[in-house]
Amino acid sequence: xxxxxxxxxxxxxxxxxxxxxxxxxxxxxxxxxxxxxxxxxxxxxxxxxxxxxxxxxxxxxxxxxxxxxxxxxxxxxxxxxxxxxxxxxxxxxxxxxxxxxxxxxxxxxxxxxxxxxxxxxxxxxxxxxxxxxxxxxxxxxxxxxxxxxxxxxxxxxxxxxxxxxxxxxxxxxxxxxxxxxxxxxxxxxxxxxxxxxxxxxxxxxxxxxxxxxx
Amino acid sequence: xxxxxxxxxxxxxxxxxxxxxxxxxxxxxxxxxxxxxxxxxxxxxxxxxxxxxxxxxxxxxxxxxxxxxxxxxxxxxxxxxxxxxxxxxxxxxxxxxxxxxxxxxxxxxxxxxxxxxxxxxxxxxxxxxxxxxxxxxxxxxxxxxxxxxxxxxxxxxxxxxxxxxxxxxxxxxxxxxxxxxxxxxxxxxxxxxxxxxxxxxxxxxxxxxxxxxxxxxxxxxxxxxxxxxxxxxxxxxxxxxxxxxxxxxxxxxxxxxxxxxxxxxxxxxxxxxxxx
Numbered sequence: 001x002x003x004x005x006x007x008x009x010x011x012x013x014x015x016x017x018x019x020x021x022x023x024x025x026x027x028x029x030x031x032x033x034x035x036x037x038x039x040x041x042x043x044x045x046x047x048x049x050x051x052x053x054x055x056x057x058x059x060x061x062x063x064x065x066x067x068x069x070x071x072x073x074x075x076x077x078x079x080x081x082x083x084x085x086x087x088x089x090x091x092x093x094x095x096x097x098x099x100x101x102x103x104x105x106x107x108x109x110x111x112x113x114x115x116x117x118x119x120x121x122x123x124x125x126x127x128x129x130x131x132x133x134x135x136x137x138x139x140x141x142x143x144x145x146x147x148x149x150x151x152x153x154x155x156x157x158x159x160x161x162x163x164x165x166x167x168x169x170x171x172x173x174x175x176x177x178x179x180x181x182x183x184x185x186x187x188x189x190x191x192x193x194x195x196x197x198x199x200x201x202x203x204x205x206x207x208x209x210x211x212x213x214x
Numbered sequence: 215x216x217x218x219x220x221x222x223x224x225x226x227x228x229x230x231x232x233x234x235x236x237x238x239x240x241x242x243x244x245x246x247x248x249x250x251x252x253x254x255x256x257x258x259x260x261x262x263x264x265x266x267x268x269x270x271x272x273x274x275x276x277x278x279x280x281x282x283x284x285x286x287x288x289x290x291x292x293x294x295x296x297x298x299x300x301x302x303x304x305x306x307x308x309x310x311x312x313x314x315x316x317x318x319x320x321x322x323x324x325x326x327x328x329x330x331x332x333x334x335x336x337x338x339x340x341x342x343x344x345x346x347x348x349x350x351x352x353x354x355x356x357x358x359x360x361x362x363x364x365x366x367x368x369x370x371x372x373x374x375x376x377x378x379x380x381x382x383x384x385x386x387x388x389x390x391x392x393x394x395x396x397x398x399x400x401x402x403x404x405x406x407x408x409x410x411x412x413x414x415x416x417x418x419x420x421x422x423x424x425x426x427x428x429x430x431x432x433x434x435x436x437x438x439x440x441x442x443x444x445x446x447x448x449x450x451x452x453x454x455x456x457x458x459x460x461x462x463x464x465x466x467x468x469x470x471x472x473x474x475x476x477x478x479x480x481x482x483x484x485x486x487x488x489x490x
Contacts (some may be wrong), residue, residue: 043220043227046235050242060412060458061451062419065430069451072437073444077256098482107218115218133218143487144480151483157327161423168330175337186334194325 003178004188007170014170015192021088021156021166022196026149028092033099040104051100059097063155066090071162087159091152098148106141107133139211146204150197157193167192263442267449272436279432280453286346286428287415290353294414295407297354298361303391305366316362323359324484329420331355336424345426349418357414360484361407367479367486368403369395401472406479408465412458413484419454429453 004011039051058066067090074086081089110133118128157168167189174185223231253259266272304316323331332352340348372395380394422430430450437446469478480487 041217041219043217043223044231044235044238046238046242050238056459057451057455060416060455060462062416062430062454064419064422065433065447065450065454068422068430068433068443069447073447076442076444077253077258102482110218112218116221119221129219144482147482147485147487150485154325154327154484157329158420158423160329160333168327168333171330172333172337175333182334182338186330190322190326190330193327193330194322197325 003174003181003185007174011167011170011174011189011192014165014167014189015196017159017164017166018153018156018168018193019196021084021091021159021164022149022153025088025091025095025156026152028088029095029099029148029152032092032096034103036096036100037103037107040100041107055097055100058093059101061094063090063094063158064161066094067158067162083162083164087162087164091155091158094155095148095152098151099145102141102144102148103137105144106137109140110136135211139208142204142208142211146200149200153193153196153200258444262440263445266436266440266442267445275432275435276429276449276453279427279429282346282426283415283418283421283428283430286350286353286418286421286426287411290350290357290418291411291414293350293354294356294358294361297358298365301359301362302365302369305362306369306391308387320359320362323355324363326356328352328356328417329423332420332424340424345421345424346428348424349421349426349428352420353414353417356417356484357410360410360413360481363486364403364406364410364479364481365399368399368406371402371479372398403479404472405465405469406481408461408468410481412461412465415457415461416454 036051036054039047040055042048067087070090071083071086074080080086114132114136115128118132123131156166159166160169160172163169171185171189174189175182178185257263267276301316301320304312305320307313307316332349335352336345336348339351343351369391376394376398377390380390385393418428419430421428422434425431433446433450437443440446
């Protein structure tokens, strides 16, 4: 137990950094992903092509290679920020493709008849969106979006390979320092991740119930 | 074309769309030009940055790395399909002593970051199995538990009437699962399994962090010699994108060929989000 109790502050500050990575790249991914989803659903063909290309390129690149591009590659061409921002940038771009896919499938899950009915009774675009399309889209988006954020939580561990002292980085250090308690260390830190994942699933379940058709 | 978000455009909307389209093209050209100018001003287009990638010996290093990556992915997926089958069926077992351990294993390894798993395996067993097998076992455990969920969801998606009919013929539970449910579930699950293969292939790049041989590690050897990290990263991206697009194409083909009215399983980030 010593490995965990003696280093409790250490591990806690690791998870604090994990949470910061999760929130910053999560919010960024939501913003970029929404823009990309809007472009993919737009009536202008060239916008759809551009957004689809973005998704295909960044979704099929391993996150690690993307981090290598931002973390090692960008400084080489004279673009350089703190390590945290460089890693977050890659996570943001990578996750935004999954966010846009979730949003797009949510909107596509609504039958065209719903919107056509709204328009034919004279609802303008704004009303159609706020009253008919978005409430239903949110409901369909919650489960895949929760999965995207759970995946992001796990993906933040990749920052450990790039000198950012988040939870997995602490694990790596403790595995070296406490060779006799490796299983304990592993399970202890795993429980930390499981708590974050469970909080996200719990929040998603609450939201789903909130938006359920009664 | 009418969609949920907009109606078929009239003459004025069509004109507006054409203007927006032209503006988009201008913006895209501007972005491309900015990138090209930036790269040119940083001397990224010089031969010494790109020449390695047309040199046979360097291409050999990349191909060897690619070979290791593909081998790691294939072995990991083979193990994880077996593990997934065992634990997925285990989660559906009637016996508590089988169901609960299966549930625990699947839920634990699905919730734990893969990199953590790889670090752990590497720190405990690296002397006996080496870095490549640490990566393979990590991938197999993680993807096995994701596939277990896929198998469970796939078996559940087979219409109830099928298993009821089988039971009423007097089949035992084992026979119902292996003869009736699994063969039908394969059709439902195949697209999800192929897309999990894409995830596994992408995740082989994590071997880089424990210096396991593979494509990303080969990239490291190249940029250590030629100091062209940016160019190497772009080449690695291109290789992975081509590989994954081929697999995606297979998944789409499989979906179209096998698309059944019976149902489908969708996974996002290791979670089953839709089964019907």
